[in-house]
Amino acid sequence: MPQATRGAYLSQELTQVKSGLQQRELPISDETATFTWSETAGSLLKVNIRILFFNGAWPLTESALYYVYTAAVFLASLANMAEAAVGIAFGQGGMEEITLVLPNTLTTACGVVKLAFFLRDHRRYYALVRRTERLVMSQEELAGGAAEASARDVSRRVRAFALFVVALICVQGAVWCPMPLIAYPGERKLPFGQLPSTNYTQAEALSMAAYSCQWVESSQCFKRSLAIVILRAQQQLVITAGHLYPVNRTTFVSLVNASYSYYALLGQINKR
Known part of the structure; x- marks a missing residue:
């Protein structure tokens, strides 16, 4: 198809498209x-x-x-x-x-x-x-x-x-x-995020055991001490990294495993 004919054909098609759009505007x-x-x-x-x-x-x-x-x-x-x-x-x-x-x-x-x-x-x-x-x-x-x-x-x-x-x-x-x-039967886990009040831990069991003792007839000094024990037992003593990950034995082992994996990978790359 000659260049002039092709240009006229494309111009005609473009005009028809514009006309159709304008009719439905x-x-x-x-x-x-x-x-x-x-x-x-x-x-x-x-x-x-x-x-x-x-x-x-x-x-x-x-x-x-x-x-x-x-x-x-x-x-x-x-x-x-x-x-x-x-x-x-x-x-x-x-x-x-x-x-x-x-x-x-x-x-x-x-x-x-x-x-x-x-x-x-x-x-x-x-x-x-x-x-x-x-x-x-x-x-x-x-x-x-x-x-x-x-x-x-x-x-x-x-x-x-x-x-x-x-x-x-x-x-x-x-x-x-x-x-x-x-995956966690009996632990009262939520489907998405876990709230502090929903986690049943051994610290909570200690609080319940302390509260169940015969403290009603005890002295005021004993009651104050018992209240401190109950409140402190509800907070687990851990060191966290950026308030996100607890720094404990499990975290340390996972970090060591990851570091060794990276070290082994770098060693394989350097040997090539």
Whole structure:
């Protein structure tokens, strides 16, 4: 095809695309309006939008009750992060326990930040989805049946991927929540972070034994001494590194093992 003919052909195609977009152009007020449930029925991003709706991030109604639900999700996420921070700062968990808490806390923190950004610019997201829908519809009209079949295939893949991610999260939650009951039977472990008041330790057993003695008829001096013993027994005497990891025999052995592994790896590299 000659260069001039090719340029004229591309110019004609571009004009048709612009014309199709202009015919479906909606006012700015309609672009940024809240979606409804029926509007998402034929959308390319139907599954994604409805998943966000059930998680409190994408309102499909102007009801004030839904915004209360969104606030509850936001506050619950912040409470989960605060619980993890308290458990790490004041709990007596080991390196393994704290390492398991941090990924969940960071994931929750990322979700909170994304939710905050979306709520701040939600009108722009509405407009972006509407413009994407108009562009897809215009391309289908210009290209005919082949483009429509391709669009259906892409829509199927998008929905399948969204459902796969949701199913993966649900499976992880179903496995993670009862795991403390299976791995630590009888220790009253929580699914995510461990609070200091929920950990049943031998220090707590000592407090209960001291409280169970015949202290009612004892002298005031004995009662004061017993109170000091009970309060002190509830706090384990440990040295921590940055208020995160307890410096004890288990931590020391794990550090020695890690140091030896790095030393052996460096020795293997230097010999090559």
